[in-house]
Amino acid sequence: xxxxxxxxxxxxxxxxxxxxxxxxxxxxxxxxxxxxxxxxxxxxxxxxxxxxxxxxxxxxxxxxxxxxxxxxxxxxxxxxxxxxxxxxxxxxxxxxxx
Numbered sequence: 001x002x003x004x005x006x007x008x009x010x011x012x013x014x015x016x017x018x019x020x021x022x023x024x025x026x027x028x029x030x031x032x033x034x035x036x037x038x039x040x041x042x043x044x045x046x047x048x049x050x051x052x053x054x055x056x057x058x059x060x061x062x063x064x065x066x067x068x069x070x071x072x073x074x075x076x077x078x079x080x081x082x083x084x085x086x087x088x089x090x091x092x093x094x095x096x097x098x
Contacts, residue, residue: 019072024039039079
């Protein structure tokens with residue numbers, strides 16, 4: 001992306017770099033497995049391609065993207081009926097993000 005900007009004589013820092021990632025968050029392994037099953041996803045695949053795990057693990061995954069230059073994260077919550085997960089993310093993940 002940076003080289004394409006430079007070729008177009010555009011400052012690469014003028015862009016906002018973002019990523020979208022599926023999130024599956026829980027405070028216990030059993031709840032995490034249940035949430036992954038409910039959205040039809042393999043937990044190991046979610047851990048490697050998404051942001052899955054405890055709030056701390058989700059934050060660690062998001063930090064990796066930030067370190068790579070991402071300035072904005074779009075969390076894809078698949079099960080919108082799982083209010084408990086939304087509340088967990090709102091209470092323990094979002095306040096830690098800047």
